[in-house]
Amino acid sequence: MPNAKGKRRRFGAVRQLKSGRWQARYRDPGTGQLRSAEQTYPTKKDAEVALSHIEADISRGQWADPDAGKVLLADYATAWLRDRKLADRTRERNESVIRLHILPTLGARPLSSITTSHVRAWRSALLENVGEPTVVKAYQILRAVMHTAVDDELIRRNPCRIKGADSYDVPERPVLTVAEVFAAADAITPRYRLLVLLAAFTGLRFGELASLRRRDIDTENGVLMVRRSQAEMQNGALFDKAPKSDAGIRPVAFPTELLPDVREHLEYFAGAGRDGHVFVGPQGGQLRRSNFRDDWIKARTKAGITANVHFHDLRHTGNTLAASGASLRELMTRMGHSTPRAALIYQHMVNGRDREIADRLGAMIRKTREDAGS
Template sequence: MIRQLNSGRWNVRIKHNGKHLVSRTFDRKKDAQKWEQQQKLALASGTWTDPRAGEVTVEVYLPLWLDTKTLAASTLEGYEAAIRRHIIPVFGHRPLSSIPPSEMQSWAVNLAKTSRTAARRSLGIMRGMYRMAVADGFVARSPADYVELPSLRRGEPNPLTQDEVVRLVDATPNDRDKLMIQVLAFGGLRFGELAALGPDSIHDHGLHLTRSVQHSSQGPGVIWGDLKTHQARTVPLPSKTLAALRQRASDLAADELIFSTTTGTVISRRNWSNRVLTVACKQAGIKRITPHDLRDTAATTLLAARIPIAVVSRILGHESPATTMRHYAGVTSSDRDLVQNFLDQLG
């Protein structure tokens, strides 16, 4: 209903099923008529939201969304850092309903030019927040759903050959580090999973993984959490490697780490990579690698041996075999040989 006030302005009252929903005042009658029509169409289509709800700001609503998430401690730290660095400075003061898709697209693209990882994480946070805002009736649609990041070709895995693994182990002087390399290269563990291993992780058929640890990126200290997929798993290892782990753990207390610094603290991935792995690569005369390349080594070795993709996925702790396929979509050299032999037989 539209009525003119004594001031000459035009007031619109929106009712639905006999209940007053919202009212608004305009200087011009045609603006009042247009807004009334928009509200009625939204009510008829089931997409109506209270215009006042959209005035809630991003800074106010984001913590409410974050409280609904069950996240590993390290993931939560990353989310909070992205919110603090990339979202709040740009959108914190803005009402939820005030951000158009074009503005969010521009923000995401510009952020990706600096850090694609930060852009992907920050956009994921905004998408999640807006999904809940739509469900709560604060906004009718999410501007984040229309945003696309520039495509980036995924880097190829960078595994070692088994001969290179042997040379790398031989070039490593410390028994602790030799065994760490073997567990990473044969078991495909993430470094945080390796650093969290304790005597109770060793089982008859391999390692039973239930936790992970990493150094905080926001300051001193470490962050303990469960595994990336929140599911424990068992990782098989060569018998000699498993025996060496049992020997190393035999004199440890139940709460000690199998691999630790000289003072018994958690090993830093960055420090170990720079001070041990890089030096060993140089001594062995092989390409420089990261701990994750040793995980690639385990994966590609298993796939080249024709281990089913579902089994490899479980060993690596991927969310699904589809994830494994995406990471290791490249055909291994043995696969290429198999394909080439088949094609040669066709003439």
């Protein structure tokens, strides 16, 4: 339509509605169809300014289809999770976080309507009901979903912009002494004694220990070969998964002082055959956290160890004990946290620095035994 000087606008048009408000209209740059701005304006000038902004966004390539952002977060998050390549257990965890902690509050909202203030209010309410680690995980997933929505040009800006919301301060976990480790090992049921000792003196995770097979133990050189990790689904199904990175596949030396314990365990408690599990449950089935947890709590109590020590803290203990005299790279390699692993060969680990770390741990064991006997 002509403007006040009788000239037609180069881009779009404005018109007055029956309500008296003004509407801006323009051609969709993608389809060429005529469309209206998302809102109306009190004056003609306001509508023309809005139209100028739309024109500028289109010319800069920053225009986003207003209708695209109308998809509900629940629908988009479901598709987002479905299309991602994830390990089964990770997918299950992410699905659970989305279903329990994101969708009940934000799921019914269109993507384009979710603002930083909405995210902040959602996060604050969540912190009142669940632990901070869960809130951090939920925020990280929501931010990733909205980041993909930006990439898909459904929204212009990620509303997850809360400083520090993607991390939390992990409380310092307790470190056991060598004497406390052996006290717990002596107090636990015999079939789990070696599990406690290896957790502390190799730093392996529970899932890595639970997945060990007989063929993974070199009793001549005192080395474990970590090849996989056991995972458990929410429905109770157990399966072995590959480590998250190449760093997870690694040989780990253990103190030769533990060889008698290893040989005794393999003789009396491990599964049959080279592929038999090193650690099995009380009925001969695969080891589960649930059928081990009570034994750990009882042993911890019997050994006089504080109640806030979790089994996973044995890994932290192993990290700390091994750190004495080890470089950061050597420690990361031992714990399965570094990535440059392709050139690492088994013999290097047996005769190299990791053997020295295990020997230092062995010296700690000998000294503890000597002190106890004196």
